[in-house]
Amino acid sequence: MKLFNHLRNLNSITTHHHRILRNRFHPLFNNIKFFSDSSSLPQQQTTTQAKQQPLHSSLNRNELAKFASIAETWWDSEGPFKPLHVMNPTRLAFIRSALCRHFKKDPYSAKPLEGLKIADVGCGGGILSEPLARMGATVTGIDAVEKNINIARLHAELDPTTSTIEFCCTTAEKLVEEGRQFDAVMALEVIEHVAEPAEFCKSLSALTVPDGATVISTINRSMRAYATAIVAAEYILRWLPMGTHEWSKFLTPEELVLILQRAGINVEEMAGFAYNPVTGRWSLSDDISVNFIAMGTKTNKTE
């Protein structure tokens, strides 16, 4: 219990820690490491800003400034976002096979997602949006950090195939208000930063057309995840700044399935990501005790 409070307090004094940590980084990395969830941190902050005011306002500005300062490095595959770049192909492998199965597309085609409208919620620099566009999908990427959207737009414009991606600096809730709907909605590494996961899932569900797909990836609330994703990743290997993740906000797969069900989404497929420290590669596995990804389909019943 003490540890949880300790972690919660850490969140508020993170800025001080970062200055100290700068000198003690892991020799392999020379800067702060972020997973894609870090870009969603401010998203959570801004959605809750309306509810919790000045207590987090200074933190928000600092957090946003921090992300903004390293935003240029999103696409530097050797830079601070390297772990995300390394994990990306594995996530895409799951998404590709799950969506091909669900939408009955040819898995051997070079553009299997042609004709599908996909939303990438919490897209960051567009690391997930671009491959989806190359696979033929019509992608809309949203993120709450303006700088991320700018970077994403600029990078996507370099390649004619990805220049058609629509990037918006907005939130899932606002998109729902606009009445947008998509064949598939992706929210990878976002839900562990959202203040109210159940509400967030309802928004994702509202964005999905009936019989569409929703893909969510997050970290399991297990002891093993605490040891690897928090202690190892944040404190020992320094892949993430300390306090990025709050263990108490992780969801177990059962909980995720339940809140998705309540939002009208039936989870059909689930897989885990396993990291091999020797080869430095991620692979899909049945082990959902740390990182896991789930694909669900929206039931046809109306709200």
Next chain:
Amino acid sequence: MNRVIKKTVSNLCAHKISRKFFCSEIVKVATSPDLVPPNEHEKKPTISQIIPEYDIAIVGGGMVGMSLACFLASMPLTKQLSVAIIDSNPALGSGLSIKKEDPPDPRVSTVTPASISFLKDAGAWKYVEQNRHAYFKKMQVWDYTGFGYARYDAKDVNKDFLGCVAENKVLHSALLSCVKDSDFKTTFYPSRLTSMTLNTNSISTVEENMPPKEPSSAQGHTSKLQLSDGSSIYAKLVVGADGGKSRVRELAGFKTTGWNYSQNAIICTVEHTSDNHCAWQRFLPNGPIALLPMGDKFSNIVWTMSPTESNDRKSITEEMFLKDVNSALDYGYGPHPTSSSLGTGDMFSWLKMDATLSANEFFEIPPKAIRLASERMVFPLSLRHANSYASKRVVLIGDAAHTIHPLAGQGVNLGFGDAFSLSRVIAEGIALGSDIGEVNLLRKYEAERKPANITMMAILDGFQKAYSIDFGPFNFLRAAAFNGANYISPLKRSIISYASGENKLPIFF
């Protein structure tokens, strides 16, 4: 509209019509105001020069470069890619024709079973079988000291053949025909690569007041290649398959490690009175001589020796050369090994329960060469290895990445292995929507091929050094090694599997 123009230009290039002529024609068409409205949000500039863009540019259309094109053409995920092949050989565009009556070319390669299976899967092997080629089932290796010999047979590993020898032009034309017969989009550029620039983008410097429609940023995902005939192309991925003196490797700044062997190789073709079905290799004091069957009573000779000797042997008369060759293969330099020399046969008799068929075979004298059937060519030998195979938008395959000693006939097979591995990595990248020039993807190819290539090179280098020492006890050790390889069946099977390309690393036992 620009895209249509671009397609037309590339189609026309494929028919080998001068690009410049059409470029100027099309420029006139495009600058007419109704086709390119000034307010149109276009990525490409309102043209001064249309530069075609390709997914992959293969620099070097030799055996390994064409094999990459062939492998890409044969997979569903990659066959929609557009490929430019840059090679100064003008014959590539029209196709290489081979007539049966052509004299045998001295440039041949031994293709291992693993490479044959790659080529069969890609649909290229059937073209090889239409021309002169020779499968061989047996191999004999011995040295001049007469202390030992080793015979290898395909039946030792329950296979039909140990390898196949074919002229390079046969292999090359087979791969070319395979690519042309498929509906894979390739465009040949008969010129040389002069320069290559990576279009990097500096996102941080581009703010709201970015100059509109800057052409370089639109091509930020490609490399620009400039060719010696003045044309340029853009490509998402540049593959350096341009041989040991690779220009791509030089331009991309890859450092190499290596050294020159103080040896040259003489190659030529000889004729026998009857067909030769076995591969022979004898290690002489100055280097090995190999006799490889080519089919139609011809055999190819690869004779490694010191540079002075090679210049001598190139200039002496044909008769004298033939005498030298026969002497080198037969009684010159030392005695024949006797079939059970040093009584070592008994030493290993406890292993005979699992004996290979060839362990019981007697030593045979190679067939005599009766006529020289081609000119003699001399090549210097060296070992060279690029320190890395991949960087942003550039990757090396084949001899551009590694050159080795010809003594085990592995050179082009490593190249085919590289091309196969790269084609699979590219397919995987396309499946997951990655940018094929992304360095992390290319590193996967490097991680797969580098250990295998380096191991092979190290082993061959070891052999080369081991056989260049003429010293009593050392000779005895080598002889013991020969006999071990001949009689210790598991070892022999491992050697054959490794040389056949079935195992990538020689993990014995």
